[in-house]
Amino acid sequence: MSELWQQAIAAPRLRLFACGLLLLANSAVPARADDGIADVHALPRLEGAVEDTSRPDKYRVVYRVPTPVEATNAATQQLLGADGWVRFVRPLEERNATLNYKKGKQGLTVYFTGSAGRPGQSEATYSATRIYANLPFPDGAADLMFDETRPYLSCIVATPLDATKAFFAKEMTALGWQPLTAETAARWPNADLSETAPNGVRAFYGHDDSDGYRRQNPVMLSLTRRDDGKTHVEIRIAPFALPTELEAGDDRAGLPMPKPTKSSQSLGSATSPSRQAKGAVMAELPAVLAFYTRELPARGWRIEAAGPGTPDDVTLKVASTDETGTLKLVRKYDFTMVELSVRATEAALAARAKAKKDADDRFMADAAAMAKQVIAADEVRRATQAGAMSDAPVKALADNPAPIALPETAEAVTFDGSQGRLEFNSTSSVKALAGFFRGTLKPAGWKEAPTVIDNPTMARLEFSAKGKSVAFTIMQMGPKVNVTADGTGLLASAKPAAGAQPAAAAQAAAQPAKDSTPLEADPSSALPVPKERSSTSLSTSKAPGFDTPVRLELEASVPADLDAVLAFYRAELTKRGWQEKPEGAQTGADRVRLAFASPQGPALLTLGRARGETSVNLVQKNAEAAAKTEILPKPGQARLMLGNIGDADAVLTINKQSVKIAAGTGSPKTPKGPLLDLPPGKYRYEIRIAGRAPIRDAIELGAGDAWGLMVGPTGQAMPLPLY
Structure with a gap:
């Protein structure tokens, strides 16, 4: 019986051992390289290039060259072109300074900035991108317009119609596209594969999803013969595969906008004298027109008249009880461009102004009354609390990090010797603390300069000695007194607390692990901010008597490394038409400060490190609104x-x-x-x-x-x- 039991146990153990060997053998096989991502570190660089290795990144490289931005840009385009990279422009990004390239199934973006602190020098940045919808580029094509995120291509080629058709029949098949069959097209009720193009030909293709690409909609290839003998090429999602009934997306300036959109923007708000909503809708013009003729009346708008239009251009006059406006729909690329602009009537503006004035008057009256009550109550409270505090003389603190004496009642001491700043709280009275500093500094040779602030709840003390100075602000704050001090007399190295980490080690411990996944933008924010954030605030500044903000300020804290947050903002701000300015740029391991020119006015982005996260401060100014105010x-x-x-x-x-x-x-x-x-x-x-x-x-x-x-x-x- 004992022998049979041992055999019963041994058999499963052998099988388990064999499975373990199989897992080890499989894990020893190296991972297959991603041939869809370019090795940016192996790409050609200009002569004299010096790589920035302060922030290593597998998918991004930055190098500095001893030439200005304009010369670096032109030379880099020539260099990449000789290496087989073909430049293209994304739809709706014709004015974007970033260069986009494709080589086979790999994508690349390149942009240039001035080198901070080095006049006459510049920096080039290579970033690898993935081609999610690959289409063939004809040799020598001009006016190349391409979107790597969805199948769209537009260009002009010198070859005649038949030769161009043969080229795409061959190259589309090589990239996994196959002629669309009637059986496959039957999934779309309104599909018509026999549709012809005026003065040209059309063909439809579908894509096999089994070769690693994301699922693709069928596409329509249109070749049109031009008067100069050249051929215009356009590949886009087949119209029958686009949505015919659109749903409402998020409003823009309180005005309806359908979805899906490639991009959208707004000016003003529901309370502004005028407002506007713009968007690039990924649908055919008839579908977008049907959306607005349904959605606007449902919101109380009347469609009063239609201007003269074409199949690719429609203009409607709209009105409500308080506003009048114009809806323009225009076909551009494979989008329907929407521009809905409205303005309040004179009667509505007068009614709004009166309502605002009445509300402001009530607010100011209430605020003034409340302020008087609060001030009176605060004076009583301060007097009561001051009376409860001790005026007894204070002894010096034994374990003192600062170069001057501190009272033994000091709590929560914060001292920054590099900046000459000191702050703490105390249970002693303002009078006792002022007496302490006078009693300890004057015998040490410090001379006091008189100030006008010296009362039971607040005192300002100023001392100087041997070319150094220090100033104290002592203020009663509730049941305690707050003391802040600054000056050259406090410049010193702070004494580290017991068990404290060295600064470099603490900083390294606070740095989060790098994540190659790009940060995603929060679409609901007026200024771009990552969804992944631990805190955020958005403030606006308005001039008295005006509704339009002249300044927007975003502050956020993002649990990601500074390099990832910087890449996020450069990408998002570029999408919004912001241009990075080389003037005054500051870049470092723990701080970045970049100036931008936005469509509304100047802007400033400041990134830093705090509490193991990246701090964000983004300020945008509205020059037009500021001029009006x-x-x-x-x-x-x-x-x-x-x-x-x-x-x-x-x-x-x-x-x-x-x-x-x-x-x-x-x-x-x-x-x-x-x-x-x-x-x-x-x-x-x-x-x-x-x-x-x-x-x-x-x-x-x-x-x-x-x-x-x-x-x-x-x-x-x-x-x-x-x-």
């Missing part, structure tokens, strides 16, 4: 708009100019405040209100920036970025 700065200057929501007049002194700001300036009743044009720089200013101590502060203005400086009921001024 009179806050657009003069070239090379900064503009300051002043306001005062307090009850008393104020006088602002800045850059040796004194300006009176009347009470209520910047409210709906008096929207336009005084404007100052100043050279870029950092300015100290003073605000004086009768019966109160003057308040001094500073503001930094950049070239091309516009800021609002709003004086509040307490006399403190709040800086607001406007443009």
